[in-house]
Amino acid sequence: TQTVSQSDAHVTVFEGDSVELRCNYSYGGSIYLSWYIQHHGHGLQFLLKYYSGNPVVQGVNGFEAEFSKSDSSFHLRKASVHWSDSAVYFCAVSANTGYQNFYFGKGTSLTVIP
């Protein structure tokens, strides 16, 4: 059974702070790991993905994520957040076999105080 765990339901920081949103996964095959952002009242938008190679991947708007095989983790980070980064962030796992079947975490709601 594939699982995606986001341990923090809510994170609150001040504008200009750094932030790390955590994601751990359990999957027994070749996978893609990705992060999505959902602003209130909208659908999800793709931020970044990892499949192989450099474990640190860059996304849009200054976000990056780091893959760790030993920890089964794919944490999302940003060095200096802006109030517009307030949103819900979802970690996802998808298989690299056949047709896509995605598994999403429950999401982390990030609030950035101006």
Place this chain on the structure above:
Amino acid sequence: GGIITQTPKFLIGQEGQKLTLKCQQNFNHDTMYWYRQDSGKGLRLIYYSITENDLQKGDLSEGYDASREKKSSFSLTVTSAQKNEMAVFLCASSIRAYEQYFGPGTRLTVL
């Protein structure tokens, strides 16, 4: 670029009623998905379709039917709406194994 359109944006129904949600995409993507999003539970896959007239059940398919009569459209039917049911239904499409494009959602309320 492209867009995914979901109609209606808000759907209010009565208990036991059959309700249909529609989704259109102009990305020309082969694969389309329906998810249910409940507060605090993330996204759960209801149905997906890898091509026109194909349907694959997800983990939450009971109580739902789906239809993919054209490549660009994917409909979801709630076969018998449950009282106090409230959720957002998200449609998505994809061409790559890691990247999905989502619509804005349909918010369902059952009275």
